[in-house]
Amino acid sequence: MPASIDQLLKVCREVIAPLVRADGGELYIVAVEPDHLTLHLAGACSGCPGAMLTARAVIEPAVLAVAPSARVVVTNGMRVPDGASLA
DSSP: OOOOHHHHHHHIIIIIHHHHHHTTEEEEEEEEETTEEEEEEEETTTTOTTHHHHIIIIIHHHHHHHOTTOEEEEEESSSOOTTOEEO
């Protein structure tokens, strides 16, 4: 059973965003569906060589804990995608 959008938003706001902010980064939610989540890392994470490590070691496991079948896409850079909201 896919996770609810509310569950995905909660893990983004309560688990992932505080960890990203602790390193000076910003987490943006670009798109959220029960089986697909697109996030964007900005701030200190923009262009950081460790951004993809953060995606693989922190973001993906946190999302997959509540939505095991979700596809997680994480981008990073100075330009925040249109329509994205700060988590």
